[in-house]
Amino acid sequence: MAAQKSAPKSEAPAPSSTRRSEKSRRAIYDAALALVVEVGYPRTTIEGIAARAGVGKQTIYRWWSSKAEVLMEAFLDLGEEAAKAAGDEPYAIPDTGDLAADLKGVLRATIDQMTDPRFDAPARALAAEGLVNEALSREYVAKLLEPSLQLYVARLRTAQEAGDVRPDVDPRIALELFVSPLAQRWLQYTGPISYEYTDTLVDYALHGLAPRAR
Amino acid sequence: MAAQKSAPKSEAPAPSSTRRSEKSRRAIYDAALALVVEVGYPRTTIEGIAARAGVGKQTIYRWWSSKAEVLMEAFLDLGEEAAKAAGDEPYAIPDTGDLAADLKGVLRATIDQMTDPRFDAPARALAAEGLVNEALSREYVAKLLEPSLQLYVARLRTAQEAGDVRPDVDPRIALELFVSPLAQRWLQYTGPISYEYTDTLVDYALHGLAPRAR
Numbered sequence: 332m333a334a335q336k337s338a339p340k341s342e343a344p345a346p347s348s349t350r351r352s353e354k355s356r357r358a359i360y361d362a363a364l365a366l367v368v369e370v371g372y373p374r375t376t377i378e379g380i381a382a383r384a385g386v387g388k389q390t391i392y393r394w395w396s397s398k399a400e401v402l403m404e405a406f407l408d409l410g411e412e413a414a415k416a417a418g419d420e421p422y423a424i425p426d427t428g429d430l431a432a433d434l435k436g437v438l439r440a441t442i443d444q445m446t447d448p449r450f451d452a453p454a455r456a457l458a459a460e461g462l463v464n465e466a467l468s469r470e471y472v473a474k475l476l477e478p479s480l481q482l483y484v485a486r487l488r489t490a491q492e493a494g495d496v497r498p499d500v501d502p503r504i505a506l507e508l509f510v511s512p513l514a515q516r517w518l519q520y521t522g523p524i525s526y527e528y529t530d531t532l533v534d535y536a537l538h539g540l541a542p543r544a545r
Numbered sequence: 546m547a548a549q550k551s552a553p554k555s556e557a558p559a560p561s562s563t564r565r566s567e568k569s570r571r572a573i574y575d576a577a578l579a580l581v582v583e584v585g586y587p588r589t590t591i592e593g594i595a596a597r598a599g600v601g602k603q604t605i606y607r608w609w610s611s612k613a614e615v616l617m618e619a620f621l622d623l624g625e626e627a628a629k630a631a632g633d634e635p636y637a638i639p640d641t642g643d644l645a646a647d648l649k650g651v652l653r654a655t656i657d658q659m660t661d662p663r664f665d666a667p668a669r670a671l672a673a674e675g676l677v678n679e680a681l682s683r684e685y686v687a688k689l690l691e692p693s694l695q696l697y698v699a700r701l702r703t704a705q706e707a708g709d710v711r712p713d714v715d716p717r718i719a720l721e722l723f724v725s726p727l728a729q730r731w732l733q734y735t736g737p738i739s740y741e742y743t744d745t746l747v748d749y750a751l752h753g754l755a756p757r758a759r
Contacts, residue, residue: 459676461733462669468734476735487754496754503736504745505754507726512718515725518732519675520682521690522717531718539753540701540710540719 358384359391360405364453367402372456377401399460399467403474406453424486430495431533433486438513438529445517445524458518480506496537508536572598573605574619578667581616586670591615613674613681617688620667638700644709645747647700652727652743659731659738672732694720710751722750 362383366375377398381388395401414422424437444450457475461468480503487502496505509532516522576597580589591612595602609615628636638651658664671689675682694717701716710719723746730736 455676458733459673462673462676465734472733472735476733480735494756497756500749500754501745504726504742505749507729508722508746508749508754511725511729512721514729514733515721519672519686519690519728520679521686521694528718531715532722535714535719535722535753536750537753537755539749539751539755540714540722541751541753542708542711543757 355386355390360408363401363405367456368448368452372460402453407475424482426489430490431537434533435530439526442524509533569600569604574622577615577619581670582662582666586674616667621689638696640703644704645751648747649744653740656738723747
């Protein structure tokens, strides 16, 4: 889901220092993600992350201003690493010419992520914190959610050029017809999640609920 | 949005006792709702609710097992009282024969609720708590969210009988195309909320994103 590169706020260092910094940065990310899975977001602290990563607290504060920032960048990095491992970086929604199939494919991949505890725990922690912390939520949306939604916007624009989506449709709203239902079922446990469910959402959104010929 | 009657778990009492109980129950609801707006859900306690309502803690524990239970029933009651005041109880989505207009109307009314702090604060508090508390979330969904979603199911079924919605469409999934986007924008601050936005969701959902005649 993550799509945007965001570098930690370090100065350009000497090469050997860069290697050390990169190693520390990765250890900090790993520690933050592991702690959120193991003890939950509320009990994850900068001190705990530092101890587990084997770095000083000041190393973390040099690069990030809060545990939410650390977790957000760690989560972003997790998405980038997963995309790299899958060989599809920079990530984009495939364009096979079959819009329905492409959207169904990416939603199925999203379900796979949601059911992976390494993604589910930090994503849910950030979303939960955001619900009662509007500033954090807006940062989470800007850094994590919106970049991934823009991938759908791009694919829907291509579909408009190909004549597969009406030209008067606003892609930024249109994507919500299949993305938001999945998000709500995942976050609020309002219903079961399956490939069949997201396939259905895509079909309903593309073809509409009203009869086509009357 | 609330649609289901749920009585507190008191025994059938004598008439004068009933009046006293009813007065206490309402004072407890009012106190719970006021505290959540004023100090937030995490700092709302059974003790605080009891003090503000002018009842003993044991009065609350006789009827409810947790502050989440109190808040949920208070919120449910708030919805029932609002519906009664508006003269539309039992609440149902109107059927004027114009499905799009009926859905747009109820979504506009939902926006009005969401921007009313008396509804927004407790609804958001329950949703936030539910995000990190699956058991509470499932109760919140069963008691509050699902009953209001079933109103859409009923209206969509009528629309199917009238030939305005395809017979093969599952109404329980279909409603999510316009309800979930609004819920996500409201809960996660993913975008602005307006009547024009929800009107657009209804139009997209009914008519589909794909061109109708090619």
